[in-house]
Amino acid sequence: MRLYSVLFACLVLVAVVFAGPVAGPALAQSATAGSSSDQTSPIQIILQENRWLIEKSSRRTIGPAIAAVATSGLPQARSVLERWQDRALYLRKSDGRFFFAEASGAGGERLIDIATGADTGPATRQELEQLRPNSGVRALIGAALVPFQLTDPDPAVRSGALDAIARDAAPGHLEALRGAIATETDPGLRARKERLERLLTIAYAPDPADRIAAIESFAGDLGVDVRAALNPLVATTRAVAPGAPPGDENIARRLSPGSDALPAAEAYRLLVEAGLARPRISAADKRNALAAHIENGTVAGLPVAGLDSDEARDRAYAALEDQGLVPPTATEAEVQAALDAHVFYDRYAEPDPSVTAAAEAALDAIAFKVGLNQAVNLSLDALSLASIYFLAAIGLAITFGVMGVINMAHGEFIMMGAYTGYVVQQIVPDYTLSILIALPLAFAVTFAAGVAMERLVIRWLYNRPLETLLATFGISVALQQLARNIFGTQARPLTSPAWLDGALHLNDVVSISYIRIAIFVLALLFLALFLFIMRRTRLGLEIRAVTQNPRMAASMGIDPDRINMLTFGLGSGIAGVAGVAIGLYAKVTSELGQDYIVQSFMTVVVGGVGNIWGTLMGATMIGFLQKGIEWLNPGNTLAAQTYMILFIILFIQIRPRGIVALRGRAAGD
Template sequence: MVRILLCLMCLLTSVSVASAQDLQSILQTHSDEVAKPSRNSVGVLLDDMVASGLSQVPAFLEQWVGRSVWQDDTTGQFYIATEVDDTLTLRNIDTGQETTALADGFSQLRPNGGVRRVIGTALVQFQLSDPDPERRHAALESIARRSDASQFEPLMASLNGEEDPALRARKVQLINFLTARFGDASEDRIRAIESLSSDTSLEARAVLSQILSVTTGVAVQQPDGNIARILDPMADPSANYEKLVGAELAPAIVPPGEIRAALEANIVESRVGGIPLARLDDPERRVDAYRTLADAGAVPPLVTQDDINTALQDAVFYELYDEDEVAITDAARATLDAVETRVGWAQTFDLTLDGLSLASIYFLAAIGLAITFGQMGVINMAHGEFIMMGAYTGYAVQLIVPDYTVSLLIALPLAFAVTFGAGVAMERLVIRHLYHRPLETLLATFGISIALQQIAKNIFGTQARPLTSPDWLGGALVISDVVQISYIRIAIFVLALIFLFVLLYILKRTRLGLEVRAVTQNPGMAASMGINPDRINMMTFGLGSGIAGVAGVGIGLYAQVTSEMGANYIVQSFMTVVVGGVGSVFGTLAGAGLIGFLQKGIEWLNPSNTLAAQTYMILFIILFIQFRPKGIVAPKGRAAAD
């Protein structure tokens, strides 16, 4: 007998285990909840599915959310199916075996949006421990978007088995967020809140803001609870009085039209409220008549401005924290203030990086002009077109050399050679005949700039051409959620530094630089010492043009390459040279810094209108030149006298 009982127990145990491994049985137990789920009823089914630990549950939940689950109208069995031309390919949810059938005998399950969100929350619990890192990452992002107290335990359970360092750090961060918002113990919540003081991410600030969420209200006296602040009722009297009326703490204001209608409806023997009609032309008499009717209960009471002010002063307008514990809201407020301070400093640093980046671009654009205009005194309106020629040279090289790194290394010296040659040709053919004739030089170079733009349009068309940066220049250096700078801008900054040191070396340490400075200060004396001023002028103009070409390659990686791109930098280039100090390389650097930081600062103050920022910048430059006409770094010695 005992042996028989043991056999029966083993049989029952095996049957229960088999049924526990059968998802279809669980679904049949909750058939109605599966076929017609609601947000209130689906929770029981999901709890049983999660408790079963079946490996096929996540796949079923994904298909259920995707509306790929069908039910056999005859047997009530559930299948995962795809429909093609009224034919279903059915897959058994437990075995995966596939069959086909006509769609007429099946019903597609279509859970609504609310149910799908509940299912998605349950699905996240499985995805947190999924072998695929991408699925785990998607689950974490789902938790981040829709945080809920029920996600805490599954997240904690998945932490120990997490081997990916990045995903593990993300889980720890989300656990900290959930603890701060939904932790059971106040000490744990406060500890988690205080740990966010060094986290400047938008998510951390959102968590703190959610803890500090408030509900506004009005009462006769200050209510109990965690008061955030008492509001000034006179800050917005009209809106606040409407709140009083809505809370039934004050009578509604009677509009003038209703007052007139009430008076007309209560005329008795040519009188209203005892006042003759002839006297109702006076507004004060109309008020007296209406007040008499109100006292008699015939019309709603009249609300004067004095009544409004009195009602507002007697009421208490408040903001009440949704969080009941004062210690938690105090910790959240102190932490959020500390985070906002960090964010402010980070934004200042980010703005500084933006200003430095823009200054680097302006320095690259202006450094060649600092030679041709600063050293030679030639107003070259075609300087921007040399920048454009350099950018198009880089584009042409990329058409031939597909490797962007190699093409960039080829384009930089080639752009210098092309624009150096163009500058020499321009100086020999035009500029040399116009020295000391600034107006004619300006008009001639302006005409050349238009001609060069048209030539570029004829060759390359009017569409913007891509000058693609190498992969190692893609993306950005992310310092924090607030501070980041693209690698291209860093490269332009480095290129600007290289230009600065190379140009200083040429002007200060080479024979060419010595001869350039000699010809600039006193051409006659330089000629008497055996220096050929014509040759030096040609080489100087070519050098400035060549530098503009190399700058064009750098700027082209950042800006669009078009035939008009040079015109976007010519005004800033001249301003940079003039503000910095004509003839000074360090002055050009200072001018680029001033204009770059000034423009970014104005754009930060007025971010929606960049045109206004440029206008204000030009006005500032005009005022600056009025007070310091020789620029930031004024020339000295004989150059200053000239």
């Protein structure tokens, strides 16, 4: 048995020896068949040539490797960059080849040929090195992908590519963008591509005529991107040259040392920085240097007592300089001679004068149009502020005009309305529905509070303005403290609905928030409602009758006390609605009303006491006046308020009854 085993082993050994030369090449061929095409594929060769950069990638060094792939023109370039960016590119440690990889069920990875996309078999994670580019490298890869994405079938991808170019444009994007315009089917994306192509033409086109044409096409365009493209063309740097400026420089202006544009000290500093003159030291440093070299009452052989003038100190310092004891410095005569021997100028960063001339002309046209649009934007701001003041003052105009009551607690009714809106939002989480509920509820709450205040306090103080003012001021303080006790001192949020978020942008200069638009519309609605009540209802007829002649109205069967009560309640209710509107953008605190009580009184007095049209005109005038003063004196709201009050005082001296004078009791007739 043992003999048969030995013979069998010998036969197997002989078979292996004779079969080896035949089977070996076949096995080797089959082992390399799956990789030979990939090993010699152009994309694999490029990656192999840049293997060290890819493995040790950083934002500073990876550029050549990314550029080699992106500019190769190979069909696999985009997929390699995308997989690399997504950290799906792997390096096999055994042979240094690059693969795509997908997770397999066995806990390893399945390798994908980067050239053909074929499955090349499994590999364990220990056999592979995953390439993990950091955020900086991924950003560079993303920039390299932009030209590929410009022609992607997905509009969202093309839009993202345009956003990427707008954020970080490069010279190579220009031709890719031009090539992508002709194939663009989406009108919006085509317009964006054409605009971006013109912007890149300004920055990177080699032909000055193309750049000038692109610049001129943007004359008067208000886009921030246009100004960002044009401003570098007219940017200047200060330079100095001996004799005359170089002939190949695009000079913006020549400067004279000692002028406002170029002080002499700055001019000499330019000479020193350019290595064209010796530095100067300050007088204090010169004195310190002389003091440090006093020996036996002398400095460089000159008596200390004689160093009582600048000339003497200069001579002593020069002597020390000759001995090498102090740093060299320039004298006044040397400074002046150096300034006279050199020319100073500002030069454009853009070397072509025709391009800078076109850019300056375009920027001048843009600046003029920006100024006009800023005036429009300022007017919209003033109009929105006027609508806020009108809402805050309309209730006061009613009570003050009809009843002659100086209600210092009017601001607290605004505050009560804002807190009513806040409470409603705590119960009704839907912001749109809560605002719709809060507006009438705020009117009801403040109407009831106004009626109670009139019945309990105001009715006993008619025709006693000082006592009325003091009483309503006391009520104002009490209501503020009550609000603090209930809601605390922290500001409470009154959140606007989502559809009021953001702003309406007419262009890059003119915009107005949707909340301001809503308040403006609300002010118009209340104006229309007030006019309807006053002119189309019996209550309005009775209010007008009491306003003009209360005794005659009483003789006609109208109850003045009832009209006073309803009028005061109506004015208070409108203040509550104004509080909801104001609370949507202002902080809701117990002091909210105090921020508007002064403006409300000014609006009523300037417009004309008790006249709704006068209140509207007064609010408009104060809104425009305040915004105009703030524009002339930006960042100083207190000064704007002061100037506005002074102007109103002067205005009242000219028109003591306001813009629209009222007939009747409130006017003193």
